[in-house]
Amino acid sequence: MTRSVHQAVLRRETVDALAVRPGGVYLDGTLGGGGHAATILDAARPGGRLIGIDRDPDALERSRSRVSAPDATVDLVQGNFREMTEIAGRLGVTGVDGIVLDLGLSSDQLEDPERGFSFMTDGPLDMRMGRGGDRTAADLLNTLDERELADLFWRYGEEPDSRRLARAVVEDRREGSFTRTLAFAEWVARIKGGRRGRIHPATQVFQALRIAVNDELGAAADGVEAAIRLLKPGGRLAVITFHSLEDRIVKQIFQRHAGRWENLQAGGRQWKGDDPPVRWLGRKPVTASDEELANNPRARSAKLRTVEKAAGGSTWPG
Numbered sequence: 001m002t003r004s005v006h007q008a009v010l011r012r013e014t015v016d017a018l019a020v021r022p023g024g025v026y027l028d029g030t031l032g033g034g035g036h037a038a039t040i041l042d043a044a045r046p047g048g049r050l051i052g053i054d055r056d057p058d059a060l061e062r063s064r065s066r067v068s069a070p071d072a073t074v075d076l077v078q079g080n081f082r083e084m085t086e087i088a089g090r091l092g093v094t095g096v097d098g099i100v101l102d103l104g105l106s107s108d109q110l111e112d113p114e115r116g117f118s119f120m121t122d123g124p125l126d127m128r129m130g131r132g133g134d135r136t137a138a139d140l141l142n143t144l145d146e147r148e149l150a151d152l153f154w155r156y157g158e159e160p161d162s163r164r165l166a167r168a169v170v171e172d173r174r175e176g177s178f179t180r181t182l183a184f185a186e187w188v189a190r191i192k193g194g195r196r197g198r199i200h201p202a203t204q205v206f207q208a209l210r211i212a213v214n215d216e217l218g219a220a221a222d223g224v225e226a227a228i229r230l231l232k233p234g235g236r237l238a239v240i241t242f243h244s245l246e247d248r249i250v251k252q253i254f255q256r257h258a259g260r261w262e263n264l265q266a267g268g269r270q271w272k273g274d275d276p277p278v279r280w281l282g283r284k285p286v287t288a289s290d291e292e293l294a295n296n297p298r299a300r301s302a303k304l305r306t307v308e309k310a311a312g313g314s315t316w317p318g
């Protein structure tokens with residue numbers, strides 16, 4: 001297994017936002033190349049604990065040697081972060097001090113042609129982050145009906161030519177299935193007609209397929225909710241997003257939980273139920289410095305948002 005080439009974005013900012021301290025318990029739900037995890041682990045030593053989760057078995061292999069320390073406890077687990085409560089529970093952990101979710105894809109995945117994420121290199125139209133189970137991008141392209149495809153391109157890619165592309169997919173797949181990334185990317189460019197801007201014409205369609213194959217938006221929503229519950233009172237959740245669709249989801253969930261906290265602060269009635277209140281740590285997202293942008297263009301669209309779970313527990317008396 002080759003070493004990771006992924007550069008963690010907003011690495012220092014994330015560890016600072018989580019206020020990592022020696023002896024604390026932390027969870028990285030998107031282990032990737034282990035950049036954030038290694039930095040968190042370093043700050044949590046001696047005596048800390050880190051649970052690293054990734055749905056991609058290759059990510060675990062790549063980061064195993066980087067994310068280890070003799071004076072801390074490390075568990076790396078293959079799984080979906082939307083199941084972090086069960087994963088932590090199996091390790092005997094029911095509350096953590098800090099959680100990071102660095103959403104999306106790693107450069108290791110993007111740059112491996114065999115994974116099928118890139119429209120720049122030839123590979124199978126796969127795009128499964130976890131390799132097993134889910135339908136591949138080719139499965140979606142070759143089986144969804146025209147309406148479902150148009151909806152997918154529009155909702156997950158904000159692709160303005162979604163209808164035209166969907167109609168053309170259904171027509172052209174009669175001649176043979178879509179199977180390869182490069183051929184499909186060129187086909188998209190042809191259908192969209194010579195408009196070549198700064199971004200490749202297939203960018204949005206590729207993003208849409210990737211999000212659908214991996215149910216990324218559903219996982220992000222479930223993961224953020226699960227994370228807020230798993231935090232100990234006073235614990236912090238840092239989420240890094242890379243496009244407006246996932247940022248909107250994170251913002252809305254944070255806002256709902258923060259609204260409950262603000263209501264309490266204003267002397268509002270307490271409520272029954274188990275939706276835990278959180279406090280925003282800064283309303284504006286943190287973005288990459290000029291220095292980071294110069295070294296890592298991928299950081300351009302990164303937004304870091306952090307909340308702290310309000311002290312006092314997650315169940316409130318009615």
Ligand SMILES: C[S@@+](CC[C@H](N)C(=O)[O-])C[C@H]1O[C@@H](n2cnc3c(N)ncnc32)[C@H](O)[C@@H]1O
Nearest residue numbers: 008030032033034035036054055080081102219
């Ligand atoms: C942007 S990378 C994370 C990079 C990492 N923070 C680092 O420093 O190297 C995102 C990683 O999250 C994983 N991932 C995405 N969605 C996931 C999910 N729902 N559950 C578990 N892992 C997920 C991907 O497989 C990928 O390895």
